[in-house]
Amino acid sequence: MSSVQVTAPDGATAIVQRLGAQVTSWIPAGGGEQLFLASHARLGEMAVKGGVPVLFPQFADLGPLPMHGFARDLPWTPAGEMTEGGLRRASYVLNQPEGWGTRWPHPFTLELTVAVGGPQLAVSLTVNNTGGRTWYFTGGLHTYLGVADIAAARLDGLQGRIYRDKTRGNAESTEAAHALEVTQETDRVYLGAAGPLVLREPGREVLITTAGFPDAVVWNPWAGSAQRFPDFDADDYRRMLCVEAVVIGSPPILEPGQHWTGTQTLTWSDI
Numbered sequence: 264m265s266s267v268q269v270t271a272p273d274g275a276t277a278i279v280q281r282l283g284a285q286v287t288s289w290i291p292a293g294g295g296e297q298l299f300l301a302s303h304a305r306l307g308e309m310a311v312k313g314g315v316p317v318l319f320p321q322f323a324d325l326g327p328l329p330m331h332g333f334a335r336d337l338p339w340t341p342a343g344e345m346t347e348g349g350l351r352r353a354s355y356v357l358n359q360p361e362g363w364g365t366r367w368p369h370p371f372t373l374e375l376t377v378a379v380g381g382p383q384l385a386v387s388l389t390v391n392n393t394g395g396r397t398w399y400f401t402g403g404l405h406t407y408l409g410v411a412d413i414a415a416a417r418l419d420g421l422q423g424r425i426y427r428d429k430t431r432g433n434a435e436s437t438e439a440a441h442a443l444e445v446t447q448e449t450d451r452v453y454l455g456a457a458g459p460l461v462l463r464e465p466g467r468e469v470l471i472t473t474a475g476f477p478d479a480v481v482w483n484p485w486a487g488s489a490q491r492f493p494d495f496d497a498d499d500y501r502r503m504l505c506v507e508a509v510v511i512g513s514p515p516i517l518e519p520g521q522h523w524t525g526t527q528t529l530t531w532s533d534i
């Protein structure tokens with residue numbers, strides 16, 4: 264099966280693809296779809312623009328690996344589901360593939376847990392060093408939040424944070440906006456911005472909290488850059504804002520047998 268629907272006792276649902284363990288839909292109890300999915304996304308065939316792609320062991324182009332590493336392009340193995348405290352939890356694992364040593368010489372196991380119920384979606388990534396040497400990684404959860412119209416969306420919680428702006432050669436600035444409006448291509452790594460952040464638009468708020476992820480990325484390609492994406496319709500950029508939970512500035516260093524966990528929790532409210 265290429266995807267699984269995870270359903271909480273109260274009817275909240277998430278859909279998780281086997282490819283990349285990518286969450287591609289989240290509908291909280293009593294609400295509508297909260298995540299963006301590109302209009303022409305080819306689910307099950309490739310990592311798609313939408314939902315929650317898992318980035319490991321490299322964020323973007325910060326190293327020699329393909330953009331955002333390889334975890335999003337590999338099939339993960341379902342590792343069980345359970346109901347606990349009103350949440351339905353589904354887990355997926357990814358072991359280092361056979362013969363992978365030439366691409367990434369460090370044995371690892373990843374575990375992704377998706378917990379859905381009530382107004383919440385929580386996605387947790389655990390990285391285990393199963394080898395005999397110490398290594399480090401960057402990465403995170405490249406969450407695409409859906410919005411009705413980017414012109415009316417605001418992101419609160421970043422004021423005063425230092426960010427690297429990829430659209431200006433990674434120049435560093437301090438965020439001045441109390442409520443960030445996205446009016447052009449925006450591609451920023453906010454360092455030490457663990458949140459909480461709040462995405463607001465008319466009639467809706469999404470509270471974004473994290474544990475373990477120290478940094479945040481805010482990305483919208485805007486009309487120009489979005490033209491390069493075969494799975495985007497011309498107006499798709501207006502329906503999305505990526506608010507990513509990431510670890511970039513201080514990569515976690517894992518000694519043999521050590522693990523690291525990061526969680527992003529999204530809480531929807533209808534205001």
Ligand code: TA6
Nearest residue numbers: 323330331405429450480482507
């Ligand atoms: O996280 C932001 C970013 O690194 C952008 O620079 C942008 O290219 C985006 O991710 C999407 O990357 P992708 O490899 O999915 O096209």
